[in-house]
Amino acid sequence: MESVMEGPSMSNRTSRLIVPIIVISGVAVTASATYVQQLPDAQRPVEPAAPLSTATLAPSEESLGLVRVSYQLTRVPGHARNQVAVWIEDEEGNYVRTLFATSFTANGGYDRRPESLPQWRATSGWESASEEEIRSASRPAQNSGPQTLYWDGTDRTGAPMRPGRYVYRVEANVLWEKRVLFTGAIELGEEPSTSVADVAYLPEAARDEPVMVADVRASFTPDEPLSPDDVTTWTRGS
Template sequence: MPDKTIRLVVPIVVISGVAVAATGAELLYGQPVTPPAAAAPAAPARSTAPEPAVETLGLVRVDYRLTRLPQHASNQLAVWIEDEHGRYVRTLFATSYTANGGYVRRPMSLPLWRETSGWESASETEIRRASRPAQDSGEQSLYWDGTDREGRAVPAGRYVYRVEGNLLWENRVLFTGTITLGEAEDSSQARVEYLPASARAESGMIENVRASFQPGEPLDQALITTFTRGS
């Protein structure tokens, strides 16, 4: 396994679901910054046209019920998409501890997702897109806009959604379902598997995993969250 360290996750500001960062030093210790008198005037900023949105087949919504377990070595979760041949497409969600390198200290954390995605070699952009703090108990919804890890629209066809969760140390639960992207609506319920079978004794963290597809539906920017610190 490559020698990687846990990434330090720094919270960033979100406005209307879009991550932004300050580009100038407007304040210094709460006081306005006065530029030196000899400083040359800044050149006017160039206006740039926004990048065109990628046209996709529609929107997939993955729903599940989550109950956080009151114990250590638990509550790690990843949700991702594969094509019907088992090739990795994109990660929708991964708890930030594992996504940012926690698997070095806890290698039994979400091993199937890490192997399928090749996460040890994931780009910084992909990590920031998927990494989220552990969710609170309750009904959860994730959205896939029909693009792959590079932001390209995927072709019509059948896709696999998976939800992997660490219940307690090496005990895991895996949900697998299929959804068809095309011109018609589709929905499905995922089947569950416990790894190993004795892990069923620790069940209850994730339940009722299902997905639906709406053709031609765009991704509402208000649904986009940003990468931040978490567990």
């Protein structure tokens, strides 16, 4: 969850105190929130939100455990690159939640570059995402190196999901319309599980571009909570 405190107006900027729940490895963390400034959120047309998965537990029940989605990232110099989104779907393809999306695209950059992360936008219905969801997922473009994102088994509203198979996807924009899409599945239940994602090149010519994302995999540990020490407490534009 996030805690937001509105501050005084500063040249059309909004000051907020932001405490998101999504975790990004390689980013400094702190036990207390950090005061940051953001430009006003871009105006987006109001469209119906993507359907939520209905495979949620009763509100009184706790989440099943912790999923780690990891990958190796290599930033590629140049424009129209380095956009990444990571999200979860249920086995039927219903959107569950976004774990990470580079802030350029997440905060409205898709209006200027429609070819940036189109599958994630279509699946999530991001143009109609709530401000809370945008703040929880939007992050700076990651530095090169190993990355790990954490999913606590809840949907975009914070409701815990039922046991079963869930799909994780990593979409990366490597150059203009050229993308790679990694897709894997992970079992959430009483036993630990692991998986390795498959990759698709969209279009096939994307295979000829420098490797930006590789070695995408996931693991699930039952009954493991999301540690408060791992929660990133600041954000900025990318």
